[in-house]
Amino acid sequence: MTATVGYRALEHHISLTYALQQALNALQTGAFYGLLATAYALVYGISRRINFAFGAVATFSAATTFNLMTLIGASTGLGLVPAALFGGLYAVVAAGMLGFASERLVIAPVIGRANLAMLVTTIALAIALEEAIRIVNGSTEHWLPPLVDHQIVLVPSVAFPVAMSPVQLFGGALALAVSGGLVLFIRRHPFGRLWRAVADDPLAAALMGVDAAEVRSVTFILSSGAAGVAGALMLALYGNVNFHTSLIVALKALLAAIVGGIGSVGWALVGGWCSA
Numbered sequence: 001m002t003a004t005v006g007y008r009a010l011e012h013h014i015s016l017t018y019a020l021q022q023a024l025n026a027l028q029t030g031a032f033y034g035l036l037a038t039a040y041a042l043v044y045g046i047s048r049r050i051n052f053a054f055g056a057v058a059t060f061s062a063a064t065t066f067n068l069m070t071l072i073g074a075s076t077g078l079g080l081v082p083a084a085l086f087g088g089l090y091a092v093v094a095a096g097m098l099g100f101a102s103e104r105l106v107i108a109p110v111i112g113r114a115n116l117a118m119l120v121t122t123i124a125l126a127i128a129l130e131e132a133i134r135i136v137n138g139s140t141e142h143w144l145p146p147l148v149d150h151q152i153v154l155v156p157s158v159a160f161p162v163a164m165s166p167v168q169l170f171g172g173a174l175a176l177a178v179s180g181g182l183v184l185f186i187r188r189h190p191f192g193r194l195w196r197a198v199a200d201d202p203l204a205a206a207l208m209g210v211d212a213a214e215v216r217s218v219t220f221i222l223s224s225g226a227a228g229v230a231g232a233l234m235l236a237l238y239g240n241v242n243f244h245t246s247l248i249v250a251l252k253a254l255l256a257a258i259v260g261g262i263g264s265v266g267w268a269l270v271g272g273w274c275s276a
Contacts, residue, residue: 017160024154024164027273028172032237034272035175035230036253038182038265039223045199045263046219047111049118053102054227055250056129057095061231062241063133064091066142080147088232092225099224103217111216126246133243141242144235171233178229179269182222186265195219199263 036054043051068087072078078086106125110117148166155162186192197205198212206212234249235241252275260271 017155017157017162020155021160021162024162025168028164028168028175028237030256030273030275031172031175031179031269032230032233032272033253033256033275034260034269035179035226035233036249037256037260037268037272038179039226039230040254040257041260041263041265041268042182042186042195042219042223042226044257045265046195046216047118048263049111049115050122050254050262051107051223052119052122052250052254053126053129054223054253055246055248056126056133057098057224057227058231058234058249059133059241059243059246060098060129061088061091061095061228062235062245063137063243064094065232065235066144066241067137069144080145084147084232084236088229088236091232092228095228095231096221096225099220099227100217102224103220107220108213108216126250130243130246137241137243139243141240143240146239147236167236171237175230175233176269178226179272182226183266183269185222191215191218 036058039054040050043049065084065087068090069080069083072083072086073080102125106121107118110121146165146167151163151165152169153161153163186195194205194210194215197208197210198215202212230253234245253272256272256275257268258271259274260267260269
């Protein structure tokens with residue numbers, strides 16, 4: 001009888017710690033997809049169009065981070081973590097520049113046309129980015145060694161300890177910080193007032209002197225930069241990159257954006273957690 005009670009108590013303890021471990025994993029995954037959902041919400045809010053290229057932009061950022069890590073590590077002998085930080089920062093800037101260039105050259109000419117025009121255009125842009133990644137990196141998966149080879153035990157337990165790696169903690173915190181920063185930026189910064197004005201009524205905003213084209217360009221820079229952060233984190237968290245991951249990442253993030261109410265920047269992160 002005593003053994004049965006002890007076994008049930010141990011089973012209950014394991015189920016609690018297992019549930020806590022899964023909840024922490026979901027928080028980190030939800031923060032990642034919430035960040036990409038925020039990028040979707042920024043663009044949809046101002047254009048009422050969906051940009052299907054964000055998954056490819058994230059994959060582009062992951063591939064750029066990987067290539068720079070390999071180059072820096074081979075040429076300077078820096079450790080994985082400094083090389084990852086430098087490569088990730090460069091990839092985020094490159095993603096923002098890519099967003100600006102794609103908006104000016106590809107998206108702006110079709111933004112005022114029928115919904116399908118931007119849909120087809122951004123799908124074509126995503127395919128072009130995927131093929132560029134395939135040409136540069138090849139069609140095989142590329143794997144990184146673990147950036148940190150230990151875990152932080154959050155809830156010690158002999159049966160089932162709850163633990164996360166420093167990369168998971170840092171990645172989840174960074175994704176949450178960037179998403180929260182974008183929400184505060186839209187709500188508190190003067191540019192945020194311009195963004196909300198164009199999102200609510202583009203014609204009235206133009207009559208009040210708001211340059212909708214400039215607001216849209218800055219929005220694409222911010223959203224693509226957010227996708228770039230997500231891509232660099234994707235490489236750090238999962239350790240691999242290949243050209244064909246962009247579609248599944250884009251669809252999952254789009255689901256998160258829809259769950260959060262697409263066009264609502266503040267609820268995009270909540271949508272990421274709900275869909276995790």
